[in-house]
Amino acid sequence: MDPATDVPPYVARPLTLLPFRAVMLAPNRVGDPASARALARPYRDVAARLTSWIDQGRATADTSPAVYLHEYTSGGLTVRGLVGALGMSARATTLSERAVWPHEAIHPEQAGELADRMFQMDLNPAPILLVHHGDPGLRALIAGVSRTRPDWRYLDRTGQRQRIWAIRSADVLSRIEALLAGARCLLADGHHRYAAYLRLQQEHPGTAWDAGLAMLVDQDDTPLFLGAIHRTLPGTTLTELVVAARTAGAEVSLRERHHALGALDSTHLVLTDGHAWHTVTPHGLDRVAAVSWLHDEVLSRLPHRAERVEHHHNVDDALAATSAASPAVLLPSPDFDQVRALVESGGLLPEKATSFQPKPSLGVLMRPMTDA
Structure with a gap:
């Protein structure tokens, strides 16, 4: 395959993470390769398959929309971040307006295939991963939530320990919205899914496709390990x-x-x-x-x-x-601030330049578009 050269549009500030009603696989199915295969072809049958799984107890649907605080621990490393529906409809035209900063180019045909697949599935099956230096006020809010009893807590099939809190309070959600408004985030993982979100938003404006599932991690709170490829x-x-x-x-x-x-x-x-x-x-x-x-x-x-x-x-x-x-x-491991400084000056890294780890297991939080 030729080197990636296409750069998708940039989402503009204010950065928004909207509540959604999550679908979650049962704990013994999270991270299971068989579950991943079941979320595959034929993609048009995935929505019906998930409904059947909920009826059978193999998956659950949350009772009402929320922004979720998701914490997972893998190999001794703990990562914690907010999971919500990232607003995609506003496009940045200048560097100062950009809320989400990809650090590598993409293959348009691959992004197109992912967009077609998600549209057939009627689902965002996994969040893209965003990383930023968080506002101290947001960090304190997240710390307070994490000290309460989680709504879900379990060990999944891969050995990742999962803890999830559903944030539904209008006051807390309003504070999160205000604290995120000026955020500038590095796109750590999911460049082609991000581009697919943008394509789906452009093709279906005014619908649930105006947003895409994302997890936002504060690198000053629970840093991801940035490894070389x-x-x-x-x-x-x-x-x-x-x-x-x-x-x-x-x-x-x-x-x-x-x-x-x-x-x-x-x-x-x-x-x-x-x-x-x-x-x-x-x-x-x-x-x-x-x-x-x-x-x-x-x-x-x-x-x-x-x-x-x-x-x-x-x-x-x-x-x-x-x-x-x-x-x-x-290659040596990249430095997060060096990567961020590069992209915020308008530059890009070569394809597959970084490996942010650990990533969450598949099936913890999914976003169905029929009830977004």
Whole structure:
């Protein structure tokens, strides 16, 4: 697939998270791969399938609309955020108006397929993930809610611990609305779903499609871990990568395996074919993300284009796919504030530049459009 180049429109401030009446899978089905498959083809049957599941006790529908505080714990990390229907109908025309900031481009055809799928399902099956530096007043409000008894609490099939509070008080919802009005959020996960939301809103204005399901996390409260996504490059050689990196002005040093892996940090990259190992020290990584430097300065200097770029969410997976015919580039973890500063100045990162973790299990909170 060719690199993503399309940038969807930007949602304008004020940022709004509207109440909705959630549908939730039963705890023993949240995160279950079989449930994920059941929320798939034929997509036009999903709405009826969910209704049947509610009748059978395999899912539940909340009694009335709410904005939800959702907290989940996975692998010792706890993430907490507000889940609501993100208003999508207002479009920003200037940088200062933008409420939601994507950090990478998308493939229009993929976004179109997702939009068609959601329309057939009549459902937002999972929230996109937004991250911001929250207002202290909003943080205090959320902390107060989290000290009360949750409406739902359970351990799901993946081992994630879920706690959910339904916020229905008109006064509290009004305070949340006021505290979110000026928020500027980084789109952490769900770029193609975000673009699909925008397409559905444009095609069906004045309907429930004017909003899309989103979870807003305060990086100053329960931060998500921001990890690197490593690359392997079939059809390229390690020698070609080393030459390209040196031509780009980086210092490249041959190292032993353990020394190279030990040097992987905010100022170094690692190149390897599984046998030889090189550390790469670019200049100016305080001003540009390592993944951007790789794509803009190194891959563009290869004597011929790589057959494809394969992505890996951890070092072990990348090394398992590494060979003389498919060398690896191991990248340092990006910095949240660096990414945010880049996008708020009008820039973008390459596709699959970041991995925000952990993500919530599928089926905790879904938004049916027939009762939104």
